[in-house]
Amino acid sequence: MGETLKAYSWEHKIPRGLVKDGVILHNALSEIYGSGNFAYEEVGADIVLTAFLEEPKNLLAQLVKKKAIKSPEPEKKE
Secondary structure (H helix, E strand, C coil), X not given: CCCCXXXXXXXXXXXXXHECCHHHHHXXXXXXXXXXXXXXXXXXXXXXXXXXXXXXXXXXXXXXHCCCECCCCXXXXX
């Protein structure tokens, strides 16, 4: 018999309040993971993302760079 490939997935919770626009978020996730390699749904105060490819080291930072979400870090006032 041939080898069986194990299916892996990674889950992320993105606070809904950080999301600027759902279309921009979807497009950014498509750039990161490719089409068909992720799914997401709104659960309570979060958007729960399931990715079927290995995650970036810091997904939220990648989404901030792509301007898909606001920075979770509070802005420093001087």
